[in-house]
Amino acid sequence: xxxxxxxxxxxxxxxxxxxxxxxxxxxxxxxxxxxxxxxxxxxxxxxxxxxxxxxxxxxxxxxxxxxxxxxxxxxxxxxxxxxxxxxxxxxxxxxxxxxxxxxxxxxxxxxxxxxxxxxxxxxxxxxxxxxxxxxxxxxxxxxxxxxxxxxxxxxxxxxxxxxxxxxxxxxxxxxxxxxxxxxxxxxxxxxxxxxxxxxxxxxxxxxxxxxxxxxxxxxxxxxxxxxxxxxxxxxxxxxxxxxxxxxxxxxxxxxxxxxxxxxxxxxxxxxxxxxxxxxxxxxxxxxxxxxxxxxxxxxxxxxxxxxxxxxxxxxx
Amino acid sequence: xxxxxxxxxxxxxxxxxxxxxxxxxxxxxxxxxxxxxxxxxxxxxxxxxxxxxxxxxxxxxxxxxxxxxxxxxxxxxxxxxxxxxxxxxxxxxxxxxxxxxxxxxxxxxxxxxxxxxxxxxxxxxxxxxxxxxxxxxxxxxxxxxxxxxxxxxxxxxxxxxxxxxxxxxxxxxxxxxxxxxxxxxxxxxxxxxxxxxxxxxxxxxxxxxxxxxxxxxxxxxxxxxxxxxxxxxxxxxxxxxxxxxxxxxxxxxxxxxxxxxxxxxxxxxxxxxxxxxxxxxxxxxxxxxxxxxxxxxxxxxxxxxxxxxxxxxxxxxxxxxxxxxxxxxxxx
Amino acid sequence: xxxxxxxxxxxxxxxxxxxxxxxxxxxxxxxxxxxxxxxxxxxxxxxxxxxxxxxxxxxxxxxxxxxxxxxxxxxxxxxxxxxxxxxxxxxxxxxxxxxxxxxxxxxxxxxxxxxxxxxxxxxxxxxxxxxxxxxxxxxxxxxxxxxxxxxxxxxxxxxxxxxxxxxxxxxxxxxxxxxxxxxxxxxxxxxxxxxxxxxxxxxxxxxxxxxxxxxxxxxxxxxxxxxxxxxxxxxxxxxxxxxxxxxxxxxx
Numbered sequence: 046x047x048x049x050x051x052x053x054x055x056x057x058x059x060x061x062x063x064x065x066x067x068x069x070x071x072x073x074x075x076x077x078x079x080x081x082x083x084x085x086x087x088x089x090x091x092x093x094x095x096x097x098x099x100x101x102x103x104x105x106x107x108x109x110x111x112x113x114x115x116x117x118x119x120x121x122x123x124x125x126x127x128x129x130x131x132x133x134x135x136x137x138x139x140x141x142x143x144x145x146x147x148x149x150x151x152x153x154x155x156x157x158x159x160x161x162x163x164x165x166x167x168x169x170x171x172x173x174x175x176x177x178x179x180x181x182x183x184x185x186x187x188x189x190x191x192x193x194x195x196x197x198x199x200x201x202x203x204x205x206x207x208x209x210x211x212x213x214x215x216x217x218x219x220x221x222x223x224x225x226x227x228x229x230x231x232x233x234x235x236x237x238x239x240x241x242x243x244x245x246x247x248x249x250x251x252x253x254x255x256x257x258x259x260x261x262x263x264x265x266x267x268x269x270x271x272x273x274x275x276x277x278x279x280x281x282x283x284x285x286x287x288x289x290x291x292x293x294x295x296x297x298x299x300x301x302x303x304x305x306x307x308x309x310x311x312x313x314x315x316x317x318x319x320x321x322x323x324x325x326x327x328x329x330x331x332x333x334x335x336x337x338x339x340x341x342x343x344x345x346x347x348x349x350x351x352x353x354x355x356x357x358x359x360x361x
Numbered sequence: 362x363x364x365x366x367x368x369x370x371x372x373x374x375x376x377x378x379x380x381x382x383x384x385x386x387x388x389x390x391x392x393x394x395x396x397x398x399x400x401x402x403x404x405x406x407x408x409x410x411x412x413x414x415x416x417x418x419x420x421x422x423x424x425x426x427x428x429x430x431x432x433x434x435x436x437x438x439x440x441x442x443x444x445x446x447x448x449x450x451x452x453x454x455x456x457x458x459x460x461x462x463x464x465x466x467x468x469x470x471x472x473x474x475x476x477x478x479x480x481x482x483x484x485x486x487x488x489x490x491x492x493x494x495x496x497x498x499x500x501x502x503x504x505x506x507x508x509x510x511x512x513x514x515x516x517x518x519x520x521x522x523x524x525x526x527x528x529x530x531x532x533x534x535x536x537x538x539x540x541x542x543x544x545x546x547x548x549x550x551x552x553x554x555x556x557x558x559x560x561x562x563x564x565x566x567x568x569x570x571x572x573x574x575x576x577x578x579x580x581x582x583x584x585x586x587x588x589x590x591x592x593x594x595x596x597x598x599x600x601x602x603x604x605x606x607x608x609x610x611x612x613x614x615x616x617x618x619x620x621x622x623x624x625x626x627x628x629x630x631x632x633x634x635x636x637x638x639x640x641x642x643x644x645x646x647x648x649x650x651x652x653x654x655x656x657x658x659x660x661x662x663x664x665x666x667x668x669x670x671x672x673x674x675x676x677x678x679x680x681x682x683x684x685x686x687x688x689x690x691x692x693x
Numbered sequence: 694x695x696x697x698x699x700x701x702x703x704x705x706x707x708x709x710x711x712x713x714x715x716x717x718x719x720x721x722x723x724x725x726x727x728x729x730x731x732x733x734x735x736x737x738x739x740x741x742x743x744x745x746x747x748x749x750x751x752x753x754x755x756x757x758x759x760x761x762x763x764x765x766x767x768x769x770x771x772x773x774x775x776x777x778x779x780x781x782x783x784x785x786x787x788x789x790x791x792x793x794x795x796x797x798x799x800x801x802x803x804x805x806x807x808x809x810x811x812x813x814x815x816x817x818x819x820x821x822x823x824x825x826x827x828x829x830x831x832x833x834x835x836x837x838x839x840x841x842x843x844x845x846x847x848x849x850x851x852x853x854x855x856x857x858x859x860x861x862x863x864x865x866x867x868x869x870x871x872x873x874x875x876x877x878x879x880x881x882x883x884x885x886x887x888x889x890x891x892x893x894x895x896x897x898x899x900x901x902x903x904x905x906x907x908x909x910x911x912x913x914x915x916x917x918x919x920x921x922x923x924x925x926x927x928x929x930x931x932x933x934x935x936x937x938x939x940x941x942x943x944x945x
Contacts, residue, residue, distance in 0.1 A: 059587075065492050068486055079528070082524075134406040141403065160608065160673055160676075160677040164642045167645070168666040169415075171649065173416075206412055230791065230851070233745065233778060233855070236805045237392060237805070273646050312523050313618065317621075340515050345508075387762075387765065387776040387780060
């Protein structure tokens, strides 16, 4: 009985477990310091004018309005391309396609595509969208050089291909998480495939699909490398907007054939290539804070959605 | 073997020639809507597939032209004739000089010199964080920390590049006095911010997927927490943890913005982590905007794209195989 | 005189290369309860799913032979599997209610048949809940989540949901295996009442249950139908040695 009273000392264990704690703590502290630095430096310049105004005085004054507009415009068009295509193909792959060697190869390719460097997608966008599709449109429509050059449309299309695997994979996951027993119940009651998908599968998978979509938006909005040579511009005096007129009635529309400013690109270009990086430093921090806030907001929304999603599924 | 039916011989079998009401009720319906919907989804699936195939096709089509225009050996070295007539073998990347040099050696070295230290740093912190989350942290704290890790994984890389440029470079310049202010070490630190969350969350997944029975069995035999982690959990999760490191390494090789902003971008041949280097990704990013379509330089950049694509595709494939093997092993 | 509802002739089923059902022939009487018993993996659940073609949903399944319901081969090309399943209700091992309200679960089968008339839906809901002896327990909370019900209530709601489309045959795949004895008793009582209107086929691994609820019993072993007879005969005086070993508890 004496032995039981004696407290066993696992010296090695104490050392290693505390080492793990320490490493984790160091990590958290570094992250908080960096985040704190961005918040402190960035919030100094943050104001409504900063968010909405154009850059002035050779980028040393003014705001980032056009860059925010460009980011929203590009990701908006990206979503129009990527989400329907991604969600519908995932539905086909998961609900209709038979499990064959071929479909398994496709699934693996999609998984791996999500890990291909984003710069490679940029190459694809340049070679395929601009030089192949764009130039051919120009030839056919005889528009001169309109589509065959870097532009908002092609940046959006390229980012759409980039986030397509993300949308497909997360939709597949969401569809897969709907229990097979629920499908059985529906088929057992004489429902058709589409009825089962519409009434049983999709309602349960919706938060999961939404999570994937939001993550895709966040990824697209933060991506810089592929759009470096797809139409992102250092400075543009005008927004990429065109008036679409039907008779006398005009509404401003995003002009997809123009170049654009982009928040993430703006940070990169100010930090590395502006004539006076020190003078623009406050603007760099401010832009960074806005971009981080934007992606955090999107990701937190996605996380909350998924939390709800798992809670629904957890009750089953 | 047919069952004995002696006791139900008084059963009256319905006349099969006469169609019963049941037969009418289950007659084939033509479901046009159902079919249209199916084809609609199929068309979308096919389009997505076409895009995936196009990526392969276009990249390789443009990239392989480089081999016609430049030649495979030229991607490794160039034998330069010196003024005195002697021949000097150079490993240089100078695509825009009069005598263009296309050696990928400095770029590959630059990539490895940023990706390997980045992966090592990330492995130490990432695995530690994974163990902490799965085994050490109390469940409530974990509930909060896991989404935090995910949040940090979502930070745009341009932000990390900017931070390394604006804060990290100056800090380490004063501290370590490196050869160049922007260097491979600064870039690898920046990369770590991207890779640590990947390794941490996949390690946590791998550890978490280990059945609790195994832990209980170990505790039941009187093992301490560390002994359980060291001798039971980590060996069982070994393949999952390795897969996370492979994935992290692939991500480090493919990352562009951080190395473009923090590595200094000089195509040096060096093993010194404190010198400026230039990676494959940064080369594409910096030069693609200026090349003219159809030039040797243009195809050379696509060739780099193929190299990157192939390396990361295979690293991901290996990781996926390792992970799926682990899943099979862990489902009892 | 009894009437044959389902008659199966020389039926084989393969999962890929593996043969799961071997040359099954059986005649299932109308408006009686027929129980399939046998050790797990013997093919009894697979065979149940043959009867409403649920196996169609699984890839790589091959079949051979015919299944006649009222003389019509349900594996005929002319047959619509969706319409077929409307005529044959199915209750599964674990309750698989949709994460919707009690009411929405009940009328799901009607809704997918295009019935929108609120009055019809309400009446059917009440009728089937009464049939499933659940009305008194849930009438005041029809619009609450179905998953808030107890396990036994959930399973009875599953039965009610299956009855709402007015099938002729009800297939039950171990409907009480996940339930406590009290809920099981209620389900068995329910089965007893339902057989006046429906042809019921029930798979169970619980031999007492088979003995209590069924009129006919079929014993499956390793994908074969070993013996099929009146329940009383199977349990008191089986012909085959394997059947005797199983019902007396010597294996399985």
